[in-house]
Amino acid sequence: MNTKTDPALSSPPARLSTAVILAAGRGTRMKSERPKVMHPLAGRPMLRYLLDNAAQVFDRIVVVIGPGMDDVAALAAPHAVVVQHDRLGTGHAARQAESVFGYGDVAVLYGDNPLITPGTMRALLAQRRCDDTGLALLAMEPADPAKYGRVVTHDGQVVRIVEWADATPAERAIGLCNAGVLCADAADFRRWLDGISNDNAQGEYYLGDVVARAVADGRHVRAVVAPEDELRGINSRAELAQAEACVQARLRQAAMAGGTTLVAPDTVFLCADTVLEPDTVVHPHVVFGPGVHVRRGTEIHAFSHVEGAVVGPDAQIGPYARLRPGTDVGAQARVGNFVELKATTLGAGAKASHLTYLGNATVGARANIGAGTITCNYDGVFKHATEIGADSFIGSDSVLVAPVRVGARALTAAGSVITHDVPDGAMALGRARQANRAGHADTFRDRLKKKKEQG
Structure with missing residues (x-):
């Protein structure tokens, strides 16, 4: 047994x-x-x-x-x-x-x-x-x-x-x-x-x-x-706000201990997963949403909002910039005031300095995006891509109607509406022809004043 x-x-x-x-x-x-x-x-x-x-x-x-x-x-x-x-x-x-x-x-x-x-x-x-x-x-x-x-x-x-x-x-x-x-x-x-x-x-x-x-x-x-x-327990919206303040204080302290300069810490709002590499600088009133990684040497200027984006190294963002999910800003690139990027890759050294919207776009290295440029990426059903080549120059107030490609070293004239691909090294003009009518402004204005007097 x-x-x-x-x-x-x-x-x-x-x-x-x-x-x-x-x-x-x-x-x-x-x-x-x-x-x-x-x-x-x-x-x-x-x-x-x-x-x-x-x-x-x-x-x-x-x-x-x-x-x-x-x-x-x-x-x-x-x-x-x-x-x-x-x-x-x-x-x-x-x-x-x-x-x-x-x-x-x-x-x-x-x-x-x-x-x-x-x-x-x-x-x-x-x-x-x-x-x-x-x-x-x-x-x-x-x-x-x-x-x-x-x-x-x-x-x-x-x-x-x-x-x-x-x-x-x-x-x-x-x-x-x-x-x-x-x-x-x-x-x-x-x-x-x-x-x-x-x-x-x-x-x-x-x-x-x-x-x-x-x-x-x-x-x-x-x-x-x-x-x-x-x-502290959380049973009300007020207590939730108090807990948020505690979490933000911890996150700010950890960011500064890790080598980030927060110029005005109490005005910067971080997410639990925000990654700020050493030698980054964050100016007042910046908000980070989920999914942000800011690489070494990048500077985020005041009143910017960054969410779902990878930035830098050594990039300059803002002030008043908005980076939306899917954005990747390359080394030494520049995103200026009132510029919004969504699902866009901005190449190394590229610049979009002011008053611009780039959505579903790929921008090559060293390209310059003029003020007032927008990519028309949505037709009401589908999103379409815009490709802007390296070293290209997009003139101010250009409208790029996707899907469209602007080649490397190409140039679009200010005020152009671009609906067809632009070959490498070419210049594109998409303006309506200007016509000057002598004296028409005065007669037009007089006619409007007379209508106003007649009620």
């Missing part, structure tokens, strides 16, 4: 740290049909921040969503998702993930509390794993404690969480406030969650009641204090 046991079956299950993110909120106070966690901060859904940061700390991530939140489930992928069909409070939401807690430590986070850094998450996990801590929680000391729940401590241990409405004057004077984030061993967490009650005015199960269960079990509960800016 074979009595050997498979080592894999006899060994204990792996202890993996798990982050449970509660993301079932509907955003009612935001007056929005969009799930709360899908509202953007610096061009990225707020839930994305928490997912990315938690992935740096925890072995597994589970996201609790509400019914019909397919967009949230898609954003959470490839992490596990469970559905809270009945919204009966934060404790009830955490219960929905009990079956996937696994073995090890479990932290419950909030999708609308997205700015917690990996460092703070690591501190929470480390606190849970030392000094016989049964439960660790995040707390903060805000400048204005307002109506946050207070964390009551004794000899370094948390003895209870008291809501502002239930707090005594002495308790309201406590500056340490509850952020709601908890971390405990999976088995303990399951037991404490199963023990909480919905015997309250709202008839809901509150995650914060786990603290009382842990204390009643005689377990040590300890708080990890983190900055207020990391722990």
Whole structure:
């Protein structure tokens, strides 16, 4: 008889740290049909921040969503998702993930509390794993404690969480406030969650009641204090704006630390994925949309808007320039004031200095685009391409009706409408013939004045 046991079956299950993110909120106070966690901060859904940061700390991530939140489930992928069909409070939401807690430590986070850094998450996990801590929680000391729940401590241990409405004057004077984030061993967490009650005015199960269960079990509960800016929750449009300010401050600081000069940092707005290489300079009142990469030595002048574009190196943009998605500006190229580029490649050293629209265009190296030039790229159904060759010169107020090609070293006369290809090195004139009628301006003006006098 074979009595050997498979080592894999006899060994204990792996202890993996798990982050449970509660993301079932509907955003009612935001007056929005969009799930709360899908509202953007610096061009990225707020839930994305928490997912990315938690992935740096925890072995597994589970996201609790509400019914019909397919967009949230898609954003959470490839992490596990469970559905809270009945919204009966934060404790009830955490219960929905009990079956996937696994073995090890479990932290419950909030999708609308997205700015917690990996460092703070690591501190929470480390606190849970030392000094016989049964439960660790995040707390903060805000400048204005307002109506946050207070964390009551004794000899370094948390003895209870008291809501502002239930707090005594002495308790309201406590500056340490509850952020709601908890971390405990999976088995303990399951037991404490199963023990909480919905015997309250709202008839809901509150995650914060786990603290009382842990204390009643005689377990040590300890708080990890983190900055207020990391722990601010987002429940309204005003709080979303406050969180945006925090994210922008972080992004600006990171850009400057990376070698970018922001002349007036508070006036520059970045996206979470904006890439600014060293020795770039950004002047006041510049806005970056998603998908921007600015290469070394490029200067973005005031009041410009850049989105979905690659720029430089050593390019000059603006002031008052707009680069739209699909734009690629080459080395040492120049995009001046009131110039708009969309799905356009501007070659190295090329210039479009003022009052120009280039859409679905390819502009060769060193070409010069005169003031007032536009590419007519859309016929109402399809977009068409314009090709402008290297070293060409497009005269002011030219209209290039796509599809059309202007060859290398070619020239278009000012005021021309170009509807046919221009060969390399050729000059194109597409103007109506001018005719001067002597004295006609005076007689025309007199006729208009007489009509005005007659009413």
